Amino acid sequence: MLESNISARWLGEEPLELMTLALDVVESLAGPQARDEAERELFALERALAEELEGMQVAQHLLPCLYQGLGLSGDSETFFSIDNCLMNRVLARREGIPVSLGILLIHLCRRFGVKAEGICFPGHFLVRVWVKEEGVIIDPFTGRPLSRREIEQLLRGAQGNLARLTPEHLKGADDSEILARLLNVTKAAFIHDQQFGQALACSELLLRLKPDCPFERRDRGFLYEQLDCGRLAADDFEFFIEHCPEDPIADVLKAQIAGLDLSPKTLH
Structure with a gap:
């Protein structure tokens, strides 16, 4: 809520x-x-x-x-x-x-x-x-x-x-750009401390600002992977591959998906 x-x-x-x-x-x-x-x-x-x-x-x-x-x-x-x-x-x-x-x-x-x-x-x-x-x-x-x-x-x-x-x-930045900058730094700090759930919360807030950003979806996928949520990670990786098929990491993510456990899990 x-x-x-x-x-x-x-x-x-x-x-x-x-x-x-x-x-x-x-x-x-x-x-x-x-x-x-x-x-x-x-x-x-x-x-x-x-x-x-x-x-x-x-x-x-x-x-x-x-x-x-x-x-x-x-x-x-x-x-x-x-x-x-x-x-x-x-x-x-x-x-x-x-x-x-x-x-x-x-x-x-x-x-x-x-x-x-x-x-x-x-x-x-x-x-x-x-x-x-x-x-x-x-x-x-x-x-x-x-x-x-x-x-x-x-x-x-x-x-x-x-x-x-x-x-x-x-160039001067608008407030949403500054907020995204803060969230990206905060996310990185949580990842550094291996607090992946909190990092995921930052990623979710970033996606409120730019819902269709394939790079943020990719990054959220990596966080889902760290949290053993293979199906959710695969969904984000597939979104990135679909929208950025020429990106060099797309092939890496295809191999990543193949190794994921796609059984349903509950994220608390």
Whole structure:
């Protein structure tokens, strides 16, 4: 029932705020109590930031107040941790990774009247914040503005030394793209911890956003396989093969299907 309610909200005509979407993910994966905790932490952070900013120019001082005054920071020690993905844990610790901190930064900018947008940059989520009518690209992991050279270094780190920065790399993302980015990172963190049921829940949410995506159906099939649900895995693999017959992995999946146990099983 919970997932169907969230699905209905996401597919409704009324656009949802980015933070609302991120809190929906928390509710779906960790339950209503975790969402309530996140909302309390968010309210406390907003109130503390308002106190820090009192009497200041908001656009110029929001980042220093948030990162230096209130201790928001990137977690480089346990980067691929669930704690850095789920917004209730990010808010409680005030630590996260670029996409989770980026969502929080975008929300707070908008909350305090500063224009901001997310950038689904390769390998490292970025945020563009408008200060004095000029868009400045911020690394949400550190709260620091980036030079063009530093952005090019990030690109080469993600795509190799031959990669060249183009305007397309710095295009603003819509909220559904940012949500998909968060869900993909969260799914990867659950897979890293071998929590395949939770990873499957992330995949299901991704399929709410893009129901006919063959690559997400393929990935869900691999998760079903890990959970010994051979028939469900085969259905997803067959969907991928039908829609991407020229993809090199299609032949691999055909062999995979042949080795699956296709007897019915109940997934709890």
